[in-house]
Amino acid sequence: MRYAQGGGLTDERRVFREKLRMGAAERFARGEENAVIARDLRVSVRSVQRWRKTWSQGGPRALASKGPASLPLLSDELFAVLELELVKGPVAHGWPDQTWTLSRIKTLIGRRFHKSYTVQGVAALLNRHGWSCQVPARRAVERDDAAVAGWVKETWPDVE
Incomplete structure (x- = not known):
């Protein structure tokens, strides 16, 4: 199964899908129809057909999960190093702002x-480790929040 964002199944979702396939294998052994299995498991008939073919060639063990499709390029240890680099800021790495x-x-x-990561891969990597996209609030340095609050309470009602 491919995902447009470059992601894959989480560990929980992979276990869930494996349970579905194992449940289907039991039903294959009982001789149930593909359409009935697909409807009950709420998957496509084509998926059940592929599972049945795999099951007929290799038995239930062939339907077991083979683990994640790929391992991340940056391990947790390397990501910790990346976080330290990010804390230094872009200027420390040669960018002007x-x-x-x-x-x-x-x-x-x-x-x-x-x-080598893609931009989307970097976004997925950061999201996976709890980082989020943030846009800084653009406010004038001279801004006086107390004066703004007073204006909103006193002057704005008169303007309305």
């Missing part, structure tokens, strides 16, 4: 770890 972008992080990963 203090804004991290996905393409900058991609470049940093390439320079520091000699690993």
Whole structure:
């Protein structure tokens, strides 16, 4: 199964799918029809057909999960190093301002770890480790929040 965002199944979802396949294997042994199995398990008939073919060639063991499709390029230890690099800020790595972008992080990963990620892959990597996209609030340095609050309470009602 492929995902447009470059992701894959989580461990929980992989276990769930394996249970579905094993349940289907028991039903194959009982001689049930593909359409009935597909309807009961809420999967496509084509999936059940593929599972049945695999089961007929290799038995229930052939339907067992083979683990994740691929391992992440950056291990948890390397990601911890990346986090330390990100904390230093973009200026420390040669960029002119203090804004991290996905393409900058991609470049940093390439320079520091000699690993090649796509921009979408960097986004997935960061999301997987609990990072989120944040846009800084653009406010004037001279802004006086107390004066703004007073204006909203006193002047704005008169304007309305």
